[in-house]
Amino acid sequence: MINAKDILETLMMIQEEHLDVRTITMGISLLDCIDPNVNAACTKVYDKICYKAQNLVKTGEQLEREYGVPIVNKRISVTPMAMIAAACPKDSPVLFAKALERAAQTTGVNFIGGYSALVHKGFGPGDRALIESIPEALSVTDHVCSSVNIGSTKTGINLDACKLMGRIVKQAAEKTADRNCIGAAKLVVFCNAPEDNPFMAGAFHGPGEPDSVINVGVSGPGVVSAAIQKAGNCNITEVADIIKKTAFKITRVGQLIAYEASKRLDVPFGIVDLSLAPTPAVGDSVAHILEAMGLQSVGAPGTTATLALLNDAVKKGGVMASSHVGGLSGAFIPVTEDAGMIDAARSGALTIEKLEAMTAVCSVGLDMIVVPGDLPAESISGIIADEAAIGMVNSKTTAVRLIPAIGKKVGEELNFGGLLGTGPVMPVNPNSPAAFINRGGRIPAPMQSLKN
Amino acid sequence: MRAVVTVVGKDCVGILASVSAVCSECGVNITDVTQSILRDMFVMIMMVELADRSALLADFSGRLQKMGKDKGLRIQVMHEDIFNTMHRI
Known part of the structure; x- marks a missing residue:
């Protein structure tokens, strides 16, 4: 039999001291959703997320019941959206943010992260357009989170991106001024961003990650x-x-x-x-x-x-x-x-x-x-x-x-x-x-x- | 699956009987029980075995919690692995 003292210690931790699993985050690669037709791309993004994460919330709730530990959030992180949106240079990247929002609502997750760009060494195709669209994307969605990596130990710091992000952070707050400036709370500017971070608002599914993956934050x-x-x-x-x-x-x-x-x-x-x-x-x-x-x-x-x-x-x-x-x-x-x-x-x-x-x-x-x-x-x-x-x-x-x-x-x-x-x-x-x-x-x- | 039922609350007549009754109604087998009374507080730890079905666990746990609420007891049902993982290497 398990030691009674250990059982009571675990109970105490959960009931009195707020022990919880903060998040189960499913990382999903969207690299196979790239399409020059923006509507087709958004449909692929929505479909893939909803298919992969269809049981995420249900499974999280089941685990919570069985083990008696609160699992506070169930979340999704996706490939940095600038990589997907780069194939549609004439269209607004906000369409992708809306696809993410729909997918978040369908799957029932608390947040979806990855409206992101990695520009630590410079801007690739699609990066500037995505960054410029962040304030609007965060103001027209509730669950989407955004992050931008502007530096790393290997590459140094992209000062142009620092400059740009100063303005973008401010605009994100301005666009949501009527909602406590919540836009800026869903936007993170990183140096050395990890590709497997399950925590928001900075979670995204790095390009070196497998097709899908489960990351847990305690x-x-x-x-x-x-x-x-x-x-x-x-x-x-x-x-x-x-x-x-x-x-x-x-x-x-x-x-x-x-x-x-x-x-x-x-x-x-x-x-x-x-x-x-x-x-x-x-x-x-x-x-x-x-x-x-x-x-x-x-x-x-x-x-x-x-x-x-x-x-x-x-x-x-x-x-x-x-x-x-x-x-x-x-x-x-x-x-x-x-x-x-x-x-x-x-x-x-x-x-x-x-x-x-x-x-x-x-x-x-x-x-x-x-x-x-x-x-x-x-x-x-x-x-x-x-x-x-x-x-x-x-x-x-x-x-x-x-x-x-x-x-x-x-x-x-x-x-x-x-x-x-x-x-x-x-x-x-x-x-x-x-x-x-x-x-x-x-x-x-x-x-x-x-x-x- | 094996689970641990913990009951904590003010001591009164019939706690063990009520918990066992719910186990019996749900077809849950009790394999071990320890209980102690510290001052006025009743603490019971019960090892049980139940079929590996999520719906059964939810039903069992729900009934116990409802009964606990009526009697002013805090009752939890948790998979034994949570304790094994936390306290054993």
């Missing part, structure tokens, strides 16, 4: 902070050990669900993403883990060190628990989606500059940060370039998901509701990077890229 910051609190006054090495052990258990759940989902859907298992993804619910916060380690508030001196420890320990614990680890795998620090981060941003304890430092040691980047609506596009581009530089030099993924709050000033708030949460408008350094951004061109790849 969660459970509440479980980690509860374990640290229970341990009481121990030294930091012991804290790291506690996090490793907890991450192992959390990841094993993800591995089990991924394995079962893959078997039942007859789709190969891709990866488990080890990320600790917070939600705005009390007790499900990454910031509270750092505070449980001894910070008065996230943002205090020591924040970067505690986050580095957390990120590393999560990977060390998780990597043995899964046969394939991938995606973003680390701690997420989205401001509006994390109760502790929201409080710290409101009180002024957490600044964008501190968040930028934190992104050097954790899995993603400046995520879900609300900035003033009148912030110039060049400043957004500058923030994107800074963040991409951190990713490029450290050979890691970084991302920027800023939400310009149109018509709002520092101190006011945007409230998205649900998993996206709420957040105050945070101040940004008022000095302009415009002359730098307008130079254009490409920042050369760093020495770190020369590994051969």
Whole structure:
């Protein structure tokens, strides 16, 4: 018989500490849907997604019932749409976004990602048109998510793309100003974007991936902070050990669900993403883990060190628990989606500059940060370039998901509701990077890229 | 499949009987039971075997949860693999 203590520990994790599987994401290749006739291409896209993912939501719900673990989201990621839309240069790429939206509604998934372009070394056919269409695509759809990769360690940073994305992020917010600027919350700008990331808004199905694949993202910051609190006054090495052990258990759940989902859907298992993804619910916060380690508030001196420890320990614990680890795998620090981060941003304890430092040691980047609506596009581009530089030099993924709050000033708030949460408008350094951004061109790849 | 039924709540007369009755109605075989009372809290863990059909599990779990709600108990039915995977290497 299974140990009663273990059974009760699992129950406690699920019922009290918000342990969940954040997402089962099915990656689907659309490379065989390319067609110069836009209507034919959109039909192929819709048909293929609906066929491949017809049982995704049902299977997710079944697994949830059998194993008693909440599976919060069922999602789809597809081949970067710029590759498909490139064959129809005369037609608006928004038609593809609408096809994705229809497919999301038919399959019943929570999000569909992959309205994306990979332009880290330059713009290929279809890339510019797709990027220009992002604001409209995100305003006429509800479930479609978009991402653009503008740099990598191997290629350097495409500064022209940084410049373009500053304007696109702002337009995405403007076009949805009547809906809390939600468009910008569905758009991520990446450096070193992973091709197998199951998390939104940055999920897409990379061109090197198989025809279809199951990727699973786990969660459970509440479980980690509860374990640290229970341990009481121990030294930091012991804290790291506690996090490793907890991450192992959390990841094993993800591995089990991924394995079962893959078997039942007859789709190969891709990866488990080890990320600790917070939600705005009390007790499900990454910031509270750092505070449980001894910070008065996230943002205090020591924040970067505690986050580095957390990120590393999560990977060390998780990597043995899964046969394939991938995606973003680390701690997420989205401001509006994390109760502790929201409080710290409101009180002024957490600044964008501190968040930028934190992104050097954790899995993603400046995520879900609300900035003033009148912030110039060049400043957004500058923030994107800074963040991409951190990713490029450290050979890691970084991302920027800023939400310009149109018509709002520092101190006011945007409230998205649900998993996206709420957040105050945070101040940004008022000095302009415009002359730098307008130079254009490409920042050369760093020495770190020369590994051969 | 083998599943674990956990029952947590305030102790009262007939908890074991009610849970066993639902098992019997659903054709679910009980293979092991442990229970303890910590202060006033009743904690029972029951290993059961049931046919490998999703509909049966949903029905069984639904009935138990409804009964639990009436008696103020928290009842969960979970596939045993979740515990094996989490706590054993």
